[in-house]
Amino acid sequence: MNRPIPLTVVADSGESLYAAQPKIYPREIDGRFARRRIAAVFVLLGLFYLLPWMRWDGHQAVLFDLPARKFYVFGLTFWPQDFFWLACLLVIAAITLFFFTALAGRLWCGYACPQTVWTEVFLWIERFCEGRRNQRIKLDGGRWTREKILRKSAKQFLWITLSAWTGFTFVGFFTPILDLGQAVTTFSFGGWEGFWIVFYGFATYGNAGYMREQVCKYMCPYARFQSAMFDRDTLVISYDVARGEPRGHRKRGVASVLASLPLIRPPGTFSPSSSDGEKDQGTFGVPPKNVLGDCIACDACVQVCPTGIDIRDGLQIECIACAACIDACDSVMDKMDYPRGLIRYTTESRLAGMSRRILRPRTAIYATILGALLAAFIWGISHRAALIVDVLHDRNALYREMSDGGIENGYTVKLVNKTDQTQQLRIALEDDQATLRIVGKTHVVVEAGQVANIPLTLHADRADIKGRRRVELLVRNDDDSIHVEHKSEFFAPEDK
Numbered sequence: 001m002n003r004p005i006p007l008t009v010v011a012d013s014g015e016s017l018y019a020a021q022p023k024i025y026p027r028e029i030d031g032r033f034a035r036r037r038i039a040a041v042f043v044l045l046g047l048f049y050l051l052p053w054m055r056w057d058g059h060q061a062v063l064f065d066l067p068a069r070k071f072y073v074f075g076l077t078f079w080p081q082d083f084f085w086l087a088c089l090l091v092i093a094a095i096t097l098f099f100f101t102a103l104a105g106r107l108w109c110g111y112a113c114p115q116t117v118w119t120e121v122f123l124w125i126e127r128f129c130e131g132r133r134n135q136r137i138k139l140d141g142g143r144w145t146r147e148k149i150l151r152k153s154a155k156q157f158l159w160i161t162l163s164a165w166t167g168f169t170f171v172g173f174f175t176p177i178l179d180l181g182q183a184v185t186t187f188s189f190g191g192w193e194g195f196w197i198v199f200y201g202f203a204t205y206g207n208a209g210y211m212r213e214q215v216c217k218y219m220c221p222y223a224r225f226q227s228a229m230f231d232r233d234t235l236v237i238s239y240d241v242a243r244g245e246p247r248g249h250r251k252r253g254v255a256s257v258l259a260s261l262p263l264i265r266p267p268g269t270f271s272p273s274s275s276d277g278e279k280d281q282g283t284f285g286v287p288p289k290n291v292l293g294d295c296i297a298c299d300a301c302v303q304v305c306p307t308g309i310d311i312r313d314g315l316q317i318e319c320i321a322c323a324a325c326i327d328a329c330d331s332v333m334d335k336m337d338y339p340r341g342l343i344r345y346t347t348e349s350r351l352a353g354m355s356r357r358i359l360r361p362r363t364a365i366y367a368t369i370l371g372a373l374l375a376a377f378i379w380g381i382s383h384r385a386a387l388i389v390d391v392l393h394d395r396n397a398l399y400r401e402m403s404d405g406g407i408e409n410g411y412t413v414k415l416v417n418k419t420d421q422t423q424q425l426r427i428a429l430e431d432d433q434a435t436l437r438i439v440g441k442t443h444v445v446v447e448a449g450q451v452a453n454i455p456l457t458l459h460a461d462r463a464d465i466k467g468r469r470r471v472e473l474l475v476r477n478d479d480d481s482i483h484v485e486h487k488s489e490f491f492a493p494e495d496k
């Protein structure tokens with residue numbers, strides 16, 4: 001039976017339904033996870049900015065040359081015919097993401113996502129120009145003075161320069177970057193190149209400079225569907241409610257609540273004991289009444305959060321797992337002389353006092369698919385044909401009857417040399433085709449990476465062939481390292 005859904009009609013007050021987001025000023029924090037994130041930024045951005053300038057086998061090391069329809073990736077050349085392998089590579093990337101998400105949560109978001117990485121660099125620039133968190137809040141709230149104009153202008157100059165360089169580098173993956181650099185310096189680049197440099201530069205500037213956490217909260221589709229890959233054993237960043245609550249301010253020197261909790265399970269009894277990167281502290285019972293938990297309500301974890309959330313409210317979709325709150329809380333715990341790990345990488349199972357299972361159906365299935373795809377990809381890439389041969393029969397005439405009584409069929413042989421060397425190739429008929437012979441040129445030179453279309457004629461005496469005949473052409477180089485057979489048809493008149 002259909003039940004009506006109760007509706008409440010709200011009078012239009014004329015107010016916008018859009019709630020403006022207050023600007024977030026994440027506090028800078030040092031710690032082991034911050035250092036890992038910085039290392040990830042250097043490695044990933046280093047690769048992005050340097051790869052187009054690297055050369056490999058006489059080409060740009062990574063170049064997706066769309067006009068020439070050839071992709072160069074570290075000595076491998078992908079042709080349109082290899083599109084399958086590129087699609088396979090994308091599938092592998094997707095399954096890898098699924099696998100690591102099921103295993104370790106939002107690792108991608110916290111350390112490798114372009115949004116995270118560029119936002120981090122834009123924040124460094126902001127701190128360099130406008131100072132630490134409190135100084136930035138004060139500067140934004142203050143009047144427009146000469147100092148404010150200078151600081152803001154310096155930030156904008158550095159942001160725009162970095163964005164423009166990012167747009168240029170991005171296009172450099174699709175157009176040879178040396179040519180592009182020359183074209184940019186002389187203002188002679190093409191319309192599309194100009195459009196993409198500006199578009200990608202603007203996207204970097206807007207997303208990393210202004211949108212920041214809003215991209216993760218409202219625009220990123222991955223943030224929406226990744227929870228489908230989580231289970232009780234997925235590594236997440238979590239606040240230990242049992243240990244932290246009730247929270248409250250206190251002076252230094254008050255002992256950690258851990259010391260007064262009944263120990264239900266001794267430390268180090270999980271196997272593996274530190275699979276979530278934290279020392280297993282055992283499982284404790286509920287704190288006695290009127291005893292404060294270990295959270296000193298300093299809000300350091302909230303102030304460092306780039307998405308402005310409070311991890312103590314539980315796992316939230318806005319959390320990008322950057323681990324800044326772990327570093328912040330650990331430093332507070334150190335100052336209080338409390339054990340670290342009030343906020344830590346852990347799993348739902350562990351928080352419930354159970355052990356963590358790394359191998360489970362979900363991770364096993366992802367790992368199996370990933371392993372099979374990787375093996376198929378490596379085998380396929382290493383066994384790709386060095387030469388593509390395609391033989392097209394003449395479409396205008398099935399056969400020609402010659403004055404000497406012979407029959408001729410015309411073909412176009414398309415040869416794609418996928419190697420990086422010039423190839424001297426010979427076209428021949430298979431041995432059992434004695435009734436046919438090739439008329440004209442059989443020796444062909446095809447430059448590295450080039451396509452050659454060779455006209456070819458096959459001749460037969462009329463008495464030898466009636467109707468349709470299967471023919472096999474052989475294309476090989478001198479040392480027979482390239483050896484490709486291709487089948488086609490030869491047509492002759494039927495008997496009357």
Ligand code: SF4
Pocket residue numbers: 239244247294295296297298299300301302312328329332342343
């Ligand atoms: S940083 Fe740690 S101690 Fe401070 S409020 Fe957050 S959870 Fe509590």
Ligand code: SF4
Pocket residue numbers: 237301304305306307308309310311318319320321322323324325326
């Ligand atoms: S709560 Fe905030 S600081 Fe902590 S991991 Fe999530 S996004 Fe980072």
